[in-house]
Amino acid sequence: MRKPPEEAGPVLSAVGGASCWPPRGPASFPLRPSSVPASLSFILCLPPQQCPFPARPSRGPRYPPRRPCTAAAWPRVPPPAQAATGSQIQLWHFILELLQKEEFRHVIAWQQGEYGEFVIKDPDEVARLWGRRKCKPQMNYDKLSRALRYYYNKRILHKTKGKRFTYKFNFSRLIVINYPLWEVRAPPAPHLLLGAPAPFWPALLPMGMPSELLHSLLLAQWAMVEHLAGQQTPRGLPEAAEDKMGSGSGAPRLGSLPAPFQPGPGCLLGSPRDEPPSLASFTPPLLPSLPSFTPPLLPPLPASWTHLSGPFLPHVPPEWQSPGTSKPDTLLPGPGGPPVTRPFPGLPLVAGLGQGAGERLRLFSLRPQGLKVKACPMIGAQGRLDPREAFSSEIHRPKTGDKSPVSPQLGNFKAVWPLDPP
DNA sequence: CTCGGAACTT
DNA sequence: AAGTTCCGAG
Numbered sequence: 001m002r003k004p005p006e007e008a009g010p011v012l013s014a015v016g017g018a019s020c021w022p023p024r025g026p027a028s029f030p031l032r033p034s035s036v037p038a039s040l041s042f043i044l045c046l047p048p049q050q051c052p053f054p055a056r057p058s059r060g061p062r063y064p065p066r067r068p069c070t071a072a073a074w075p076r077v078p079p080p081a082q083a084a085t086g087s088q089i090q091l092w093h094f095i096l097e098l099l100q101k102e103e104f105r106h107v108i109a110w111q112q113g114e115y116g117e118f119v120i121k122d123p124d125e126v127a128r129l130w131g132r133r134k135c136k137p138q139m140n141y142d143k144l145s146r147a148l149r150y151y152y153n154k155r156i157l158h159k160t161k162g163k164r165f166t167y168k169f170n171f172s173r174l175i176v177i178n179y180p181l182w183e184v185r186a187p188p189a190p191h192l193l194l195g196a197p198a199p200f201w202p203a204l205l206p207m208g209m210p211s212e213l214l215h216s217l218l219l220a221q222w223a224m225v226e227h228l229a230g231q232q233t234p235r236g237l238p239e240a241a242e243d244k245m246g247s248g249s250g251a252p253r254l255g256s257l258p259a260p261f262q263p264g265p266g267c268l269l270g271s272p273r274d275e276p277p278s279l280a281s282f283t284p285p286l287l288p289s290l291p292s293f294t295p296p297l298l299p300p301l302p303a304s305w306t307h308l309s310g311p312f313l314p315h316v317p318p319e320w321q322s323p324g325t326s327k328p329d330t331l332l333p334g335p336g337g338p339p340v341t342r343p344f345p346g347l348p349l350v351a352g353l354g355q356g357a358g359e360r361l362r363l364f365s366l367r368p369q370g371l372k373v374k375a376c377p378m379i380g381a382q383g384r385l386d387p388r389e390a391f392s393s394e395i396h397r398p399k400t401g402d403k404s405p406v407s408p409q410l411g412n413f414k415a416v417w418p419l420d421p422p
Numbered sequence: 423c424t425c426g427g428a429a430c431t432t
Numbered sequence: 433a434a435g436t437t438c439c440g441a442g
Contacts, residue, residue: 088432088434088435090434090435091434091435134435134436136435136436138436138437139436142437142438143435143436143437143438144436145423145424145425146425146426146435146436146437146438147434147435147436149424149425149426150426150434150435152425152426159424159425161424164423164424165423
């Protein structure tokens with residue numbers, strides 16, 4: 001028997017409190033946190049938030065009455081993950097969000113030297129943040145860690161034994177989970193998928209993928225790649241050794257892939273147990289263009305991410321454009337190899353198609369509804385962003401009033417970036 | 423601290 | 433389904 005829930009005190013009094021999120025308040029909040037590459041936040045649509053809870057919730061009853069964790073509790077425009085009717089953010093996703101932000105580095109951070117491993121430095125604070133996000137003021141590390149332990153069976157996460165508050169992501173599993181119904185029609189030129197190094201593999205996204213899944217997927221991929229990029233060491237991927245020790249349950253992980261590692265769909269999805277993409281049929285590609293998107297600087301990501309304006313195709317350096325002449329081992333050098341200075345040449349979702357392929361991002365699907373790119377709700381009808389919500393952008397379909405199927409025209413998509421001119 | 427069962431919520 | 437809440441065991 002559970003205790004009957006008691007009435008919890010009002011929690012909305014803290015709405016608008018300046019100490020929540022962003023930490024330094026709107027005035028000093030950067031348009032885009034430095035830890036988030038512009039090219040990623042372009043898609044991620046990661047919002048700043050307002051905290052509907054007191055900074056220090058007191059211990060209370062179980063299952064307190066639902067707080068209106070909706071538009072009322074989230075003044076301005078709630079982010080997608082917290083939208084009143086949308087699916088809710090998942091814990092692993094939230095963890096990744098924290099991990100990618102420098103301002104939380106004192107709370108949770110990647111473990112240096114261990115691929116995918118992170119340490120919760122301040123369990124209480126992480127729990128508090130999680131509780132705030134989920135409108136669960138009574139959240140604590142005990143409960144949060146229980147949720148994390150449920151990830152063990154799902155193989156999203158596992159515990160680093162012997163290290164307190166230390167867990168390890170299984171990125172490949174994470175990404176596979178976000179491709180529940182991966183299906184692709186008509187492969188591009190065979191060499192693009194099979195013979196070419198990962199940087200050439202086209203981005204193949206199931207249409208109809210909910211934007212939050214896309215968000216999650218991108219976040220996971222970005223976290224993975226950034227983490228890898230920051231951990232390129234002569235010994236390669238540390239997780240490879242770990243798998244041999246039997247800590248894994250057979251789930252393929254990136255770290256267990258034979259070196260050299262190449263970030264791309266094949267690496268992420270190509271294992272037999274993780275539902276490799278079907279290449280059965282064909283749907284005409286959609287050709288988004290991003291005329292107004294002019295991404296600023298961004299160090300950690302591949303150079304290709306900086307070339308998203310115009311045709312949605314990252315620039316592929318000449319040395320990567322010929323399948324036969326690629327040098328994959330420069331991605332992650334093997335033992336004794338030279339240090340890597342070049343960033344990863346491409347990410348799966350924006351992997352280049354090769355110049356002959358039309359310089360565009362392809363979004364394939366069997367689903368009939370066409371590309372579904374959910375609008376970021378924080379971009380208001382007036383097309384203006386609240387300064388606090390400036391850290392966001394997403395692909396938008398223009399409202400043409402035309403209900404015809406998505407036309408594969410370059411002008412059908414627009415990336416809205418806060419810095420865009422009106 | 424860590425684990426996982428069980429009941430419960432959304 | 434994905435947690436949340438509680439708790440006994442190691």
